[in-house]
Amino acid sequence: MRVVLFTDTLGDVNGVSRFIRNMDTQAHLTGKSLHVLTSTRLTIPDRPTLINIPPRYAQPMPGYPNLELAWPDGVLLGRWCRWLRPDAIHISTPGPVGVLGRRLARQLGIPLVATYHTDFPAYVNMLLDDRVLDWICTRVMKWFYRPFDLVLTRSGAYRAPVMALGLPEDRVVTLRPGIDTATFSPGPRDDALMSRLGCPSGSVRVLYAGRVSVEKNLPMLAAIWPGIAERARSAGVPATLVVVGDGPYLADLRARLSTEHAVTLGFRHGAELLAIYRSCDLFAFPSMTDTLGQSVMEAQACALPALVGDVGGPSEVVEHDQTGLVLPAGNARAWSDALLSLILDTARRQRLSTAAAQRMAPRTIRASFEHWWSLHELAIARRQHPTGN
Numbered sequence: 001m002r003v004v005l006f007t008d009t010l011g012d013v014n015g016v017s018r019f020i021r022n023m024d025t026q027a028h029l030t031g032k033s034l035h036v037l038t039s040t041r042l043t044i045p046d047r048p049t050l051i052n053i054p055p056r057y058a059q060p061m062p063g064y065p066n067l068e069l070a071w072p073d074g075v076l077l078g079r080w081c082r083w084l085r086p087d088a089i090h091i092s093t094p095g096p097v098g099v100l101g102r103r104l105a106r107q108l109g110i111p112l113v114a115t116y117h118t119d120f121p122a123y124v125n126m127l128l129d130d131r132v133l134d135w136i137c138t139r140v141m142k143w144f145y146r147p148f149d150l151v152l153t154r155s156g157a158y159r160a161p162v163m164a165l166g167l168p169e170d171r172v173v174t175l176r177p178g179i180d181t182a183t184f185s186p187g188p189r190d191d192a193l194m195s196r197l198g199c200p201s202g203s204v205r206v207l208y209a210g211r212v213s214v215e216k217n218l219p220m221l222a223a224i225w226p227g228i229a230e231r232a233r234s235a236g237v238p239a240t241l242v243v244v245g246d247g248p249y250l251a252d253l254r255a256r257l258s259t260e261h262a263v264t265l266g267f268r269h270g271a272e273l274l275a276i277y278r279s280c281d282l283f284a285f286p287s288m289t290d291t292l293g294q295s296v297m298e299a300q301a302c303a304l305p306a307l308v309g310d311v312g313g314p315s316e317v318v319e320h321d322q323t324g325l326v327l328p329a330g331n332a333r334a335w336s337d338a339l340l341s342l343i344l345d346t347a348r349r350q351r352l353s354t355a356a357a358q359r360m361a362p363r364t365i366r367a368s369f370e371h372w373w374s375l376h377e378l379a380i381a382r383r384q385h386p387t388g389n
Helices: 015-030 074-084 096-108 120-128 131-145 156-163 191-196 218-234 250-256 270-278 294-301 332-344 346-360 365-384
Strands: 002-006 033-038 050-052 057-061 064-071 088-091 112-116 150-153 172-174 204-209 239-244 262-266 282-285 306-309 324-327
Touching (some): 015 033, 015 365, 033 074, 033 096, 074 096, 088 096, 096 112, 112 365, 156 172, 204 270, 204 332, 218 239, 282 294, 294 346, 306 332, 324 332, 332 346
Parallel strands (some): 002 033, 088 112, 112 150, 204 239, 204 282, 282 306
Antiparallel strands (some): 057 064
């Protein structure tokens, strides 16, 4: 079986790009035929299966200057796709590249599979609070996903929203979640690194890692953190909020947080990111728009108890009071009390930490890839035997 994946994001720093790269790596390791087609001005990994066709035009994404919106050379991408002779086409993004891949699959008469990575209607609703734009976005999503043979959701929480786009139940499947557990695992703390990054020694470190934007519910975290830090210090336990990532809300976040109680580090990668995970004590992820929460899984795999909201995908990868806490989404008082409680309770943190690493260990990216690959086989089989389903 040959699969060609179309994506509008591959050079960007985000969960979708990381997932696609993981799928490409696993395909190589298992001898599967997967090729990725994209169109970007950004640098992508130098791999023969990752094919970048320079765009005809590109500009920064509105509201996200560190992300790119590119218009591909449709003729060249189409030639590449036909030359690769796919048995199925996978679409990871509903942007210009994704729309082209969707059209090519229909022209070639081969199965269409998608992963619903991003809840764009929720983003529009939270960022713009405009009912008309929300309606338009929802209509576009319905048009885009309706012809797909299968749409994969990153969590069970998104099955209903995807079916609401007009897809029947048997065409919506929840993908088994997985991470690179060979990389993300417990390890020694690097206090020297954290000190160089501006984190005071001896403080309890609460980490957030992800896009720094309003739809991640970071204004709430910024509002409650100074009070938490003060209450913790009054109890004799200094605490520091460590923010890893970049985005349109970063300047506002820095303005709202005192450098005495928080550090913002921007993008961090590879071994340094892993060291930061291992050198913190808690992971706070208040987002209400994430379809999974890859960083939540990575943090737990590195033995960080995770605090997440009860809306969306992150709540499905945290076991309440076992590997972290699942809190009422958007309830500032509940988040404030929970964070302070764990900051002050070392024994409870250690119990959650041990369980978090143990529960994440079996959730490998290999198992996730094998499930992902098998769903393309299912889509092909359904096309070949439509009455046998």
